[in-house]
Amino acid sequence: MKTTGVIIARFQTPVLHEGHFNLINYVRERHNKVVIVLGVSSVKGSTKNPLDFYTRERMVKKEFPEIVVLPLADCRDDATWSTNLDGMLSITFNNEKCILYGSRDSFIPYYSGKNEVKEIPQTSDFSGTSLRDQICDKVMDSEDFRCGVIYAYYNRYPSVYATLDIALFKDDNSKILLGRRNSEGKWRLPGGFSDPTDNDYESAALRELHEECGPVEVDAMQYEKSFKVNDWRYKQETDKIITLMFSCNYMYGEIEGADDLDEVQWIQLNKITAMIENNEIVDEHFPQLQFLVNKYCKVLSSK
Template sequence: MKTGVIIARFQTPYLHEGHRQLIKQVRDSHNKLIILLGVSPITGSRKNPYDYHTREKMIKKDYPEIIVLPVSDHPSDRVWSENLDNLLKSVFPSEHFCLYGSRDSFIPYYSGKFETVELPEHGDYNATELRKQYADKVFDSNDFRAGILYAYYNQYTKVYPTVDIALFRNNRTEILLGKKAVNNKWRFIGGFSDPEDADYESAAKRELMEECGEMEITEMTYETSRKINDWRYRNEADKIITLLFSCDFIAGSPAAQDDIIDLDWFKLSDLPQMLTDGFISDEHHELFDFMINKYLKK
């Protein structure tokens, strides 16, 4: 008799009734059952919050006799199919397999040599909605608090991309600077790039309009990039790297908006003295040094 293989992700906080019906249906047709858990290359994401070991323990708690193995995602469906076949044959060289999954899971992407069986959906169980139900729940237990630590310590150290903008006017003899409430010093206009931004140029234009209002400008031009010693991340492993862009003012009336509390135009020739006098935000010193060397010391 062939060994039954369920290929799934089980990215839920517990085994729901749909999972249990699925396992029962396959077990009733086979003497041995294997569950292959898909493993994403992205750790700790909203779609894949649980790593392999967490999901393995969840399954093994209720079904200790079931064999659970990881199968890593791959950009090529053909290679992924070959890896899946090789995994099964290397662990169980003398067995034959029947692979089970739903219409929307692995079946459309699998091109290996084993038989596949499409399983119907077992009830109205949506893993995404189930994760959302638990996303903002806080439990008063040591296990819950330990789980938070586990999740953060098993993520890659991150770089947060930001954009800053040097907006010029009058043949680049003047530059627009802003102040934030948390720091009463002048700085470039800017902020975090968003996943919805098409590119960093789009992010720069969006941030400029959000913080200064609608205006007509030229296209964004990349200037340089720097790691920013942002006060929020000084004691963190994660850091900010910003990309500095420049553009020219054409028309409009810039006005402080969002988290900008003040805006003003300054002569480019005043920037060196402003740096010396401590009027420029410490976080942006290197960016101002770059612009001074590029545009004033030609």
């Protein structure tokens, strides 16, 4: 029985490079029927997998119109992925015998299916990652380039950006630290965006506190509540911000406005409501501060 050559790859590059051509031609020389299976990431649009299946399929078809190109979704479990691959090939090609091909650092160590596997000798050293790095900040003056940017943004999942707000208390929760930017003139809680390098939101909140208020010593961060933020930058956008508010108690250390804050000041918690009414607080922090007033002022009045 004649066999079908199946290439398992990703081809996450703007063009097929020499390594891709070597791989495809190697298999074409050995099989009349060639199939390319392109891995599809569960993350929609990323630096690792920026191109969707349709874009890569057209790239391959432009150079090799006769080759069948199929998508295969990534899986958490390698055994499940292997079963899915075998099942797709068996159903699509009516139980034809397939030989799977991959190059160095390919799918081969993760595959546990029933088909024969062959590793193609590496004839040159091409890296999709290095190629993407070379062009990631290159701006091109063409309609196709601009269309591509628009296509990319329209075909990503809407994002929720996580931010942190920190309520730093002292004097038995009767005073709270607020900051102010000179360009804004209104008071706000210290805080900012979480970062992929943060281990958790508690450590992210502490990092933001130190960045904006100095290396102050506080006790453990306590989660208070989350809020969808009506941030002016995202009012007309599909993407939105949800902030997580943490509270902690001041222990010691010099406090000084830094980073995004030009000034910090201790404010009596029972004055916050009047400051909101007098428009002295940024709109985005109304809900957080009103929540803190309702929670902690009641506790203070009951003592």
